[in-house]
Amino acid sequence: MPELKEELKEKLITQLSLEDIEIGEIGDNDPLFGSGLGLDSIDALELIVMLEKDYGIKLKDPKEGKAIFESITVMSDYIIKNRTK
Amino acid sequence: MIKETYYISGWCTIREGTVCKNGTLYYKDSDADTAKDFAKGLYAFMNLKYSKFHKMDSLCKLGFLASELLLTDRKDIHQDTALVMSNKASSLDTDRSYQESINDRANFYPSPSVFVYTLPNIVMGEISIRHHLKSENAFFVTDYFDASFHTKYANILLSTKKASQVICGWVDLDTDKYDVFLALIAKKGKKKLTQSSLHKIYNQ
Amino acid sequence: MISDAIISPLGFSTEENIQNLRLETTGIKEINDARLWSEPFYGAQIHTEKLEEAWSVVPIKQSYTRLEKMMILSVIKLIEENPYLNMMKCGIIISTTKGNIDALKDQNRKEYLDSIAKTIQHHFSLKTKPIILSNACISGGLALAVGKRMIQSGEVDDMVVIGGDILSEFTLSGFFSFQAISKVPCKPFCKNRTGISLGEAAAAVWISSRSTINTANGKEAIIISGDASANDANHISGPSRTGEGLYISIQRALKEAGCKSKQIDHINAHGTATMFNDEMEAIAFNRAELQHTPVTSLKGYYGHTLGASALIESIIAKHCLLNNELFASYGFEELGVSPSIDIVRVHRKQEIRTILKTASGFGGCNVALVLEKVTI
Numbered sequence: 159m160p161e162l163k164e165e166l167k168e169k170l171i172t173q174l175s176l177e178d179i180e181i182g183e184i185g186d187n188d189p190l191f192g193s194g195l196g197l198d199s200i201d202a203l204e205l206i207v208m209l210e211k212d213y214g215i216k217l218k219d220p221k222e223g224k225a226i227f228e229s230i231t232v233m234s235d236y237i238i239k240n241r242t243k
Numbered sequence: 244m245i246k247e248t249y250y251i252s253g254w255c256t257i258r259e260g261t262v263c264k265n266g267t268l269y270y271k272d273s274d275a276d277t278a279k280d281f282a283k284g285l286y287a288f289m290n291l292k293y294s295k296f297h298k299m300d301s302l303c304k305l306g307f308l309a310s311e312l313l314l315t316d317r318k319d320i321h322q323d324t325a326l327v328m329s330n331k332a333s334s335l336d337t338d339r340s341y342q343e344s345i346n347d348r349a350n351f352y353p354s355p356s357v358f359v360y361t362l363p364n365i366v367m368g369e370i371s372i373r374h375h376l377k378s379e380n381a382f383f384v385t386d387y388f389d390a391s392f393h394t395k396y397a398n399i400l401l402s403t404k405k406a407s408q409v410i411c412g413w414v415d416l417d418t419d420k421y422d423v424f425l426a427l428i429a430k431k432g433k434k435k436l437t438q439s440s441l442h443k444i445y446n447q
Numbered sequence: 448m449i450s451d452a453i454i455s456p457l458g459f460s461t462e463e464n465i466q467n468l469r470l471e472t473t474g475i476k477e478i479n480d481a482r483l484w485s486e487p488f489y490g491a492q493i494h495t496e497k498l499e500e501a502w503s504v505v506p507i508k509q510s511y512t513r514l515e516k517m518m519i520l521s522v523i524k525l526i527e528e529n530p531y532l533n534m535m536k537c538g539i540i541i542s543t544t545k546g547n548i549d550a551l552k553d554q555n556r557k558e559y560l561d562s563i564a565k566t567i568q569h570h571f572s573l574k575t576k577p578i579i580l581s582n583a584c585i586s587g588g589l590a591l592a593v594g595k596r597m598i599q600s601g602e603v604d605d606m607v608v609i610g611g612d613i614l615s616e617f618t619l620s621g622f623f624s625f626q627a628i629s630k631v632p633c634k635p636f637c638k639n640r641t642g643i644s645l646g647e648a649a650a651a652v653w654i655s656s657r658s659t660i661n662t663a664n665g666k667e668a669i670i671i672s673g674d675a676s677a678n679d680a681n682h683i684s685g686p687s688r689t690g691e692g693l694y695i696s697i698q699r700a701l702k703e704a705g706c707k708s709k710q711i712d713h714i715n716a717h718g719t720a721t722m723f724n725d726e727m728e729a730i731a732f733n734r735a736e737l738q739h740t741p742v743t744s745l746k747g748y749y750g751h752t753l754g755a756s757a758l759i760e761s762i763i764a765k766h767c768l769l770n771n772e773l774f775a776s777y778g779f780e781e782l783g784v785s786p787s788i789d790i791v792r793v794h795r796k797q798e799i800r801t802i803l804k805t806a807s808g809f810g811g812c813n814v815a816l817v818l819e820k821v822t823i
Contacts, residue, residue, distance in 0.1 A: 174356070177297040196294070199685050203355035203625060211352045220626040326678075333546075333560050333581055338617075342551045345620045348485065358621035359684045359809065362544065364582045368810035371678040377695055380678050380812050381589060384560040384579040392578065396593075399600045405675065405699070 162234045170230075173208060174201050186231045194229075202227060214242030249401055250432030252408075254444050255312040257285075257305055257423040264312050265433070266447050277301075278336075278421045282308060289315075298356065299369060300337040301421075306366035306414040307373065309425045313410065314374060319429075325379035325406035326367040327396055328425075330415035333363045333384050339418075366414055379406050388413040388424065390442035397428045397436065413445065448669045448818070449655050450532070451762040452524035454517050454611075455648035455749060456491045459501055460524055464759075465766055468774045469794055473748050475632040475644050483616050484623070489632045491646030491750035492614050493517065508570055512547045512557055515566045517649035518611045522571065525607070525651045532653055538603040539577035541567065542590035542610040544754035546581075548617045567609065577609070584717070584751070584808030585676065586610065587650075587758030588816055592674035594654050604656045610758035611649030618753065619645055625684070627721050633751075635718035635744035635776055636725045636790050638783030643719045646750025650758045665823065669765045672819040673704030679811035686723050686807055690731025693807055696815035697735045700803070704817035708736040711817075712799035713773055713791075715764040717806045718744020719751055720778070724807065729784035737803070743791045747777030757806040761816060764802045768820045772796050 167184045170176060174197065188194045191202070202223050209215040209226075215237065217223060226236045255264045262270040262285060270288050275281035282304035286296060289311060299307060306328070314320055337360045345353050359365065364382040371378070379400060383392070397409040412425035424445045434440050452460060456474030457467040467474075474491035478484075495513075502516050505523065518541070526532055541564060550557035564577045580590045587610040594606035612618075622628050622643060629642035654671070677699065679692035687693075701708065714737060716728055732738060745760050752759060767773060773791045782790065804816040 175297040176294070178292075178294050198682070200356050200359055200683075206626070207352050207354060207624065331559065331561060335551075335558060338548065338551060338558070341621070342617065345616065346552075351485075351620075353620040353624040355621075355624040358624055361617075361621065362581070362583045362809055364808075364810040364812060365683050368678060368683045368812070371680040371811060372682070375680050377677050377680050377692060379676050380582065380810070381580065381593060381676070382582045384581050385564075386561050386576070389578075395597075395600070395602060399596045399602075403596065403599070405596075 163230050166230055166233055187229050189229060190227055213237050215240045247402060249428050249436045251434040251436050252427045252429040252432030253313055254426040255309050257309055278416055278419045300360035302336055302416045303366045303369050305421055305423045307369050309423045310370045313425050313427055321407045322375060323378045323406050324376050324408040324410060325400050327381050327409055327411040328367060328414050329383040329385055330413055331386060332415055332417035334361050336416045337361050388445050391438045394438045394441055448765050449653045450525060450529050451652040452521045453650045453759055453762055454521045456493050461762060468748060471775055473777055475750050484619055489644045490614050493647055514547055514611050514613045518609050519570055521649045521651040522609060525653060534571055535574060537605040537607045538597050539607050540580055540590045540594055541577045542580045542586035542754045544581060544583060544586055544612050545618055549615045583810050583812055584753055585757060585806040585812050585814040586754040587756055588806040588814040589676055591761055595671045595674055598656045606654050607651060609651045610755040612753035612755050614645050614647040632778055633720035633746055634778035635720040635746050636784055637779045638781045640720040640783055642721050644750040646752040648749060648752040648755045648759055650755055650762055667820050668823055669768050670819050670821055671816055673700040673817035675699030676814040681811055684809055686727035690727045692811055692813040693731035694734045696813045700815040700817050706817055711737060711740050711801050711803045713802045714740050714742045715760050715802055715804045716742050716744045718746050720746060726784050729786045729788045732788055733786040738788055741773055741789050741791045743774050743776045761804050764804050764818055768799055768802055771798050
C-alpha cells in the first residue's frame with residue numbers, strides 16, 4: 159500500500175521534527191535507526207505512541223519496536239496486519 | 244587568600260525580536276509571532292546545520308542559539324567550561340503543552356519527546372552535547388536575573404578550579420515572551436566581572 | 448552536616464526512617480488512585496491522613512500545597528531538634544524537580560517554582576528569599592554541593608538545604624510514556640529489574656562551617672569533603688554508555704576529598720532500576736575502580752523521589768557513617784549489570800569512614816559527593 163508508506167513518511171517528518179529531510183529522501187527500505195535517518199531512543203518511544211494513537215496498535219513489549227521500526231516497508235506491513243483504526 | 248579577578252569575555256542577549264552580541268545588534272525580526280518562529284528565523288540567519296535543533300523545545304532552541312552566538316569562532320572553550328543558568332518560568336512553556344496531552348483521559352497520549360523537555364536543565368544538556376562540555380551544570384529558578392548570585396557562584400567555580408570558564412545567564416520563556424542572556428566568564432576578557440558589570444550588560 | 452529531617456512514607460523524622468530501613472520495610476505499595484493513573488501501579492506515597500495530622504498543629508499563614516506542607520514539616524522538625532539553628536542567618540536552597548506541577552491544572556501560579564521559595568520565606572518570616580535549584584534527578588545532591596560551596600567560599604556560615612517532590616500524574620504519565628515504570632516494585636541492579644517506581648518525600652538538612660555544633664569534643668561528625676558534577680555530553684534522556692559524566696564526577700569529588708578509590712567504604716548509588724541507568728552506574732563504578740566497594744540503592748524503599756532523592760539518600764548515608772551500618776539494597780535478587788559490582792543484600796553492621804553518594808539524571812547530568820566521618 160504505497161499511500162500508507164507516504165503517510166508514514168510524512169508523519170515521521172512532522173512528529174519527529176526532521177525538518178531538514180524531504181519525503182522524497184526517505185527510501186522505503188532505508189534503515190530508520192542507526193546509519194539511516196539517525197533516529198534515536200526517544201524517537202522510538204514516540205513511534206510507539208504514534209502506533210497506538212493513529213493505528214490503535216498497543217505494543218505488549220516495547221522491545222518489539224526495534225524490529226517493527228526497521229524501515230518504512232516493515233512498519234507499513236506491520237500496521238496493515240495489526241491496525242484497529 | 245588573594246582573590247583572583249575574573250572577566251566577562253563575551254555576552255549576548257535575545258529578547259523582543261532582537262539579538263545582540265557583545266552589545267552590538269546582530270539580528271532583528273519583529274514579524275515572528277512566536278518564540279518558535281523567531282528561533283527558526285535566527286537559526287536560518289546564522290546558517291547553522293544541526294539536525295538536533297529541530298527536535299528541541301523553544302526554550303532549548305533559544306538557549307542553544309545564544310550559546311552558538313557566544314561560542315562560534317572561539318577556539319579557547321575548554322571541556323570543563325561550566326554551565327550555570329537560571330530563569331523564572333522553569334520549563335513551564337513545555338510543561339503546559341505536555342499537560343494538554345494528558346488533560347483528557349479519553350484522548351490520553353503523553354508524548355515522550357515532549358516530556359523529556361519538561362526540565363529546565365535540558366538546555367544545558369543540549370549545549371553540552373553540541374560543544375562536548377563534560378562540565379559542572381546547575382540550573383536555578385529565581386524571580387529575576389540575580390547578578391549577585393551568578394557573580395558569586397561563578398567566582399566559586401573558578402577559584403575552586405571546578406571549572407576553567409563559566410557560561411552563566413538567564414534563559415527564560417513564558418508563553419512566547421522570551422528573555423535570554425548568556426555571558427562567558429574567563430580569566431581574560433573585555434570587562435571585569437562584578438555584580439554591577441554583569442547586571443549592566445544583562446540590561447543592555 | 449549538622450542535622451536533618453526526612454518526611455517520607457517511611458516516617459516523619461530521620462530516626463523513624465532509619466528504624467524502618469533497619470527492618471527492611473519499603474514505602475512502595477500498590478496505589479489505586481484514578482486521579483494519578485487509570486490502572487493500579489506501584490509507588491511510594493505519603494499517607495495523606497498522616498500528613499494532615501502532622502500538619503494540623505502547624506500555625507497557618509496562608510494556603511499551602513501538599514509539597515509545601517511536606518517541606519515545611521521537614522524544616523519545622525529540623526528547627527525543633529536544633530534550638531541553636533537560626534534560620535535568619537542561614538542561606539537557604541530548595542531543590543525540587545517539578546515543584547507544584549499538579550497546580551498546572553488550577554492555573555493559580557503555584558506551578559511557578561519560585562512560589563515555593565515565597566511560601567517558605569513567608570512561613571518562616573525569613574529576611575531573604577530561598578533560591579531554587581531545579582536540575583532533574585540530581586537536584587538534591589547538587590543542592591548539597593552548592594550549599595557546601597557557598598559555605599566554603601566564606602559567603603555564609605550556615606546553609607539549610609530543603610528538597611521535595613510529589614508523586615503526580617504529570618511525572619507518572621511521562622515515565623510511563625518512556626516505558627520506564629516497573630510493573631512490580633523497583634529492583635535496582637537486579638537481573639529482573641524492569642524500571643523505576645516513583646515516590647514522594649521532602650527533607651531538610653543543616654550544613655555548617657562549624658562542625659563542632661551539637662557535638663562534644665572527641666565525638667564524631669560527618670563532613671562533605673568532596674563534590675563534583677559533570678555532564679555526559681552524550682544524550683538528553685539516555686545515560687552515557689560509558690558512564691562518562693558520572694566517572695568524571697567521581698574522580699573530581701575523590702580528588703577534592705584527597706581520597707583514593709580504595710578508601711571508599713560504601714557507595715550510596717542512584718540505582719533507579721531502569722536497564723540503562725543501573726548498567727551505566729556499574730560501568731562508571733568499575734572505571735573508578737570501585738567494583739569491590741559495597742553498593743546500596745535506597746530506591747527500593749523510597750521509589751524515585753526526584754528532587755528529594757539524592758538529598759534523602761545523603762542523609763541516610765550520613766547516618767550509616769555515624770552508626771557504622773549498611774542498609775540492604777531492597778528488591779535485589781541477582782546481579783543484572785554486566786560489569787560486576789558488590790550489592791549489599793542484607794542489613795549489616797560494619798565499621799565505615801567514607802561514603803560516596805552519586806546521582807544521575809535527564810539532561811546528562813551527574814553528581815558525586817564524598818561524605819567522611821571525622822573526629823572532633
